[in-house]
Structure formats: C-alpha cells, structure tokens
Amino acid sequence: MESVNIHEAKTRLSQLLTKAAAGEGFVIAKAGKPIVRVTAIDSPDAGQRKRLGFMKGQFRIPDDFDRMRQDEIADMFGG
Numbered sequence: 083m084e085s086v087n088i089h090e091a092k093t094r095l096s097q098l099l100t101k102a103a104a105g106e107g108f109v110i111a112k113a114g115k116p117i118v119r120v121t122a123i124d125s126p127d128a129g130q131r132k133r134l135g136f137m138k139g140q141f142r143i144p145d146d147f148d149r150m151r152q153d154e155i156a157d158m159f160g161g
Contacts, residue, residue: 083106083107083108083109083119084098084101084106084108084109085108085109085110085111085116086098086108086109086110086111087110087111087112087114088110088111088112088117091108091110098120099120102120102121102122103122104122105122107119107120107121107122108120
C-alpha cells in the first residue's frame with residue numbers, strides 16, 4: 083500500500099482517490115508516521131477477501147431442483 087505525506091496527498095488527491103476507488107488504497111502519513119488509511123468504501127477489510135463466486139464450478143444444481151420431492155412436500159401440507 084502506497085504511503086504519502088500530507089503535502090503530497092494534497093497535491094495528488096484526485097489521482098490518489100481514483101486509484102483508491104479502483105482498489106489500490108493508500109496511507110497518509112505525517113512526519114513519516116501513518117495517520118489514516120484511505121480505501122474504497124466497498125473494499126474488503128485488511129486480510130479479508132471478496133467471497134462472491136468462491137465455489138464456482140465445485141458443484142452442480144440439478145435441472146429439476148425446483149421440482150424435487152414435490153409429491154412428498156405436497157403430502158406434508160395436506161395436498
């Protein structure tokens with residue numbers, strides 16, 4: 083993660099925010115000491131990965147999934 087001092091952050095703010103929105107966060111430091119971390123609002127927390135689609139291709143849903151055991155279910159509800 084890129085670290086910039088306050089003066090550089092003021093000078094390059096638009097550029098830095100564009101990079102942060104694309105997922106490349108940055109740290110603003112004062113006298114070499116980190117003060118804040120800037121990341122996109124929807125970015126995952128540090129050490130956390132986005133999990134959408136993490137099991138893609140690992141299982142298959144049967145074509146008749148919405149009709150499986152429909153007679154048994156109807157019997158349970160008196161139908």
